[in-house]
Amino acid sequence: MNRLHSQHDVIARADLVRAVRGLGYEVIPFAKTEQAVRDHVPTDVPLTVTASPAKGQDATIDLAVALAGHGYAVSPHLSAQQVRDHQHLAGLVGRCRDAGITGVFVVGGDRTATTTAFADALALLRAVHELDHGFTDIGIGGHPEGHPDVSEQVLMQALADKAPLATHITTQIVFDPRAILAWIHRVRAYDVNLPVHVGLPGAVHRQKLLRVAGGLGLGESAKFLKKQQTLLRRFFLPGGYRPDALLSGLAPHLGEADDAVAGFHVFTFNDLAPTEAWRRRLLSDLT
Numbered sequence: 001m002n003r004l005h006s007q008h009d010v011i012a013r014a015d016l017v018r019a020v021r022g023l024g025y026e027v028i029p030f031a032k033t034e035q036a037v038r039d040h041v042p043t044d045v046p047l048t049v050t051a052s053p054a055k056g057q058d059a060t061i062d063l064a065v066a067l068a069g070h071g072y073a074v075s076p077h078l079s080a081q082q083v084r085d086h087q088h089l090a091g092l093v094g095r096c097r098d099a100g101i102t103g104v105f106v107v108g109g110d111r112t113a114t115t116t117a118f119a120d121a122l123a124l125l126r127a128v129h130e131l132d133h134g135f136t137d138i139g140i141g142g143h144p145e146g147h148p149d150v151s152e153q154v155l156m157q158a159l160a161d162k163a164p165l166a167t168h169i170t171t172q173i174v175f176d177p178r179a180i181l182a183w184i185h186r187v188r189a190y191d192v193n194l195p196v197h198v199g200l201p202g203a204v205h206r207q208k209l210l211r212v213a214g215g216l217g218l219g220e221s222a223k224f225l226k227k228q229q230t231l232l233r234r235f236f237l238p239g240g241y242r243p244d245a246l247l248s249g250l251a252p253h254l255g256e257a258d259d260a261v262a263g264f265h266v267f268t269f270n271d272l273a274p275t276e277a278w279r280r281r282l283l284s285d286l287t
Contacts, residue, residue, distance in 0.1 A: 015254040016247065017286050020279060023264040024048060024075075025202070025272070029055050029063040033270060034070075040272040043071040045279075048105055048139075048170075048265070050077050053112040057082035061092050065099040075103030075137065078128070080118040081111055089127055097134040104128070105139040105170065106162075122158065125165040142171040142196065144183035152186075160190045170197040170265045177249030184260065195262030198250060200243040202268040202275030244282065 024046035027033050037047065047067060051060045057079060064076035076096065083089050096104065106128065108121040118124040121140065128135070140162045143155050159169070169192075174180045180198055187196075243266075253261045268275045 013251070013286060016251040017283065019251075019254055019263050020247070020283055020286065022046075023266055023279070024197075025266050025268045025275065026050055027063075027268060027272070028052055028270050029059040030270060033063060034066050036270065036272050037067060037072070038070060040276050041072075042276075045276075046073045046075070046103075048075045048077065048103075051079035051082055051107065051109060053079075053082065053110060056114075057088075057092065061095050064101060065095055068099045068101050073103065074101055075105050075139065076101065077105045077107055078124060079107050079109030080121050080124040081109035081116055082114055083116060083118060083124060084114060085117040086127055089124070090131055093128065093131050093133045097132070102135055103137040103139070104133075104135045105141075106166070107141055120158070122162050122165075125162055129165055137168070138166045139168050139170050139197075140166040140194075142169045142183070142187070144171050144174045144180045145176075156186065156190050159187065160192050163192045163194055166194060168195045168197055168262065171199045173199050173201055173267055175200075175246060177246060177253075180250065180261075181253060188260075193260070195260055197263045197265045198246075198261060199265045199267060200246050202243070202266045202271060203278035204269050204271045204275070243278075247282075 025041060026048045027037060028050050029052060041047070049060050049064045049067070051057055060076045060078075064074045067074045078089075078092065083092065106121050106125050108124075118127065125138070125140070128138075140159070142159060143150075146152060147155060163169075169187075171180065171183075180196075184196055247264065250261055254263075266275060266279075
């Protein structure tokens, strides 16, 4: 029994090492983000660039194209509330294709002053697939702990509708391994079998979080944190937040057929130096 238990631990540890090596960082398109990424993030770390209503959709693509030019694998967010129309979308997708960008993450987004032809993420996904887009990895969002304004049934049906047009799901931030595993089982009941990348916060210092959230204005991350007060309080623990406990809780379920936790997606809030230092320390401890 001890030998079997040890073998299981070795396999779980190896799965966790692979997951930590393959986790991606989400960054926000601020003026200094490009240089911060180059200073602190190795080019083998996949990146996503969020679509901030305060900056606009074009700023997301600008940064994604710039980072791709530095050798990063980048997936920009496309927001249904920020892409104006099919012509605007075609231009954005064309810029990605020309830059060799093969990943994208499609979201509904929060309403802005932009007039858009797309009612939601599903409409935008359908429009993307009408184009010669070149994307081989298309992500959609999941809400394991719910959404303040939308029922779970509506969220699940929307996920089921979008799933045939996507290749993976990336969740919003969660803190409880049990919550994400229970949510994945509910998702499977809707016949959605896409791999799930679990969203978690990086090694975020509370002062930096306040500055970034303020800079986002009415951006999705800031609004999400304001609505999820329990989540927000987690960041104000002494010394900030570390995601080690969540990773450890999910490690035994990485790659399992029933759970299909494919990996992790780190919301860095642009706190890149401590997040990358945390990742390297974790890898060192695991190996």
